[in-house]
Amino acid sequence: MNILYYPGCTLKTTATSLEESALKATQALGIELVELKDWYCCGAVFSLSSDDLMHQIAPIRTLINVQEEGGDRVVTICDMCYNTLKQANLLMKENPDKLKTINAFLDEQVDYKGKVRVYHLLELLKEFGFNEIKKKVKVKLNGLKVAPYYGCMLLRPREVALDDPENPGILEELMKSLGVEVVENPLKTECCGSYHTVNRKEIVEKKTKQIVSSARERGAEALVLSCPLCHFNLDTRQLEAGRLPIFYFTELMALAFGLEVDFSEHRVDPKHLLEEKGILKKIRVMR
Amino acid sequence: MKVKTDREFLDRVQELSGQNLNECYQCGTCSAGCPFVEEMDILPDRLIRLVILGEKERVLGAKTPWICAACFTCTVRCPRGLDIAKIMEAIRQIKLRKRKEADETKIEKIEDIKHLPQAALVSNFRKQTG
Amino acid sequence: MATKPEMAKIYIMGKEHQVPKELTIMGALEYAGYKYIRGAGCRAGFCGACSTIYRKKGEYKLYSDLACQTLVQDGMRLVQLPFVPAVKAKYDLGKLDVSKNTVLEYYPEIARCVTCNTCNKTCPQDLEVMEFIQAALKGDIEKSARLSFDCIQCGLCAVRCPADIKHYHVGQLVRRLYGKYMSKKSKNLEKRLKEMAHGKYDSEIDRLTRASKEELRQIYKSRDIEAAK
Secondary structure, three states: OEEEEEOOHHHHHOOHHHHHHHHHHHHHOOOEEEEOOOOOOOOOOOOOOOOOOHHHHHHHHHHHHHHHOOOOEEEEOOHHHHHHHHHHHHHHHHOHHHHHHHHHHOOOOOOOOOOOEEEEHHHHHHHHOHHHHHHOOOOOOOOOEEEEOOOOOOOOOHHHOOOOOOOOOHHHHHHHHOOOEEOOOOOOOOOOOHHHHOOOHHHHHHHHHHHHHHHHHOOOOEEEEOOHHHHHHHHHOOOOOOOOOEEEHHHHHHHHOOOOOOOOOOOOOOHHHHHHOOHHHHHHHHO | OOOOOOHHHHHHHHHHHOOOHHHOOOOOHHHHHOOOHHHOOOOHHHHHHHHHOOOHHHHHOOOHHHHOOOOOHHHHHOOOOOOHHHHHHHHHHHHHOOOOOOOOOOHHHOOOHHHOOHHHHHHHHHHHOO | OOOOOOEEEEEEOOEEEEEEOOOEHHHHHHHOOOOOOOOOOOOOOOOOOOEEEEEOOOOOOOEEEEOOOOEOOOOOEEEEOOOOOOOOOOOOHHHOOOOOOHHHHHOHHHHHOOOOOHHHHHOOOOOOHHHHHHHHHOOOHHHHHHHOOOOOOOOHHHHHOOOOOOHHHHHHHHHHHHHHHHOOOOHHHHHHHHHHHOOOOHHHHHHHHHOOHHHHHHHHHOOOOOOOO
């Protein structure tokens, strides 16, 4: 299965591990993520002012590129890109006059017809079938106790949520199919602090402590998440002793499929935990 | 007590946010669920009340809209269906769009940029610079 | 007898002038009696000193171009920008810790790019300005350097950018990073520099320095012109 793929700037610079593991994991499932030939930064957040069309230009350009490359679907792995693209797409669907203005402004581009659908990789995997994913597992991640963490952008606002905003379950289902022991965390949908990491990092440090301690208290040995910004916050802003490693869901998938993962981007090194569980040994044996 | 009301300010906030602020019946659900409420000086639902009362100076001088991380928790939970995230954005924009008003984030003074992810910088600048 | 040239009515900073139609904006300003002490350089479209903003008769758009390369038109209203005061980041090229985020470190405002395309529409060299800024944001230094190569640093893009990005300074940093840290080193050049340092060409230079005008002429006339087979 082929699908057009929009990486976003972060996956090409500070979150290359997310992209690498995602490409490996999807390849193992026979899904080919075809990167768009031309793409620009989507803006990372959806502009909420009713009169603002300028900040919708960037996400609409992406959707035009998908349209022009012959796709009616585009998948993204970055949660922020997912939320921005999906909300912008919805805005255009609900406001044809706004779409008309943007199309007129983008006079050097073809018009966006409004027919592209935006997906997150997790939705694609659900469509593929978690049972199918289970069949591809070569290294059971038994004994690994992981707390799923969603953050905001996959679940809010309701119009673009890919699961229930208050009690989602998609990451749990994926983890179970990989043989991971799921630890429930009541703060799994609590915002990590997002862009405050730039100039109000104390806020992020506080939220990170709350979210990670809550998971740790419930027996989690690690967290698993999707968003590269949440990853940066939870991975690099844990200040207490006994820091928990933070996995991308694609990294756990790759490990479960017996593939190697480069953890050099992680501040809290997961290798000790994985060695302890014998997971890395099993993968080495398979090579 | 003399209260100066600024009807234009309420109109502008409603226009930019697309929300009818008078729908708010001050139940406090937004403030209760906001992950960053402890860092705010004025509670989100109180801020809405102040906008309705036309207290432009107090609202534009509050820390609250800048502590807001646009996480939409309030929006998802408001029993009146108000999009409070949009109301916060409207207040931010009113301040940022003024010509001589300084940005909330001082781009030149960010520490340790080289390790920050693109998504953090781009989103921060979108929400906190004009 | 020379025929009278066709004239055009143009407005220089709001003041009306009649100038011959075949002149460039730069020529027209001088024809009208202005003397250039800033905003003129090579007069050949290469140095970027003569950035101009103008409007055409009956049109609403503002155009931007180089004064030395643009012919006047009847009804043109123009102003020249002798200087664009965009700040350039301070860095020591030899001491940079080069990463995908180096450009962001020195010009964080590139994260404010909204892909509005204003820079592309403004560039008098028709460069892919938005694309090279986006490439820098994505950490693709090679692509950014390649696309910004012909930039003449006229500054017009920076003046119109709603995000206050200084595209030409960003391009310069990117090209410097590429040249110093990424492009292939020329082994022949390094070899030649070593030879020179060891004095291999000293006697030849000496001979030329001491030669008379006649000798120099002779040496020049008999030089190798064709490449050795």
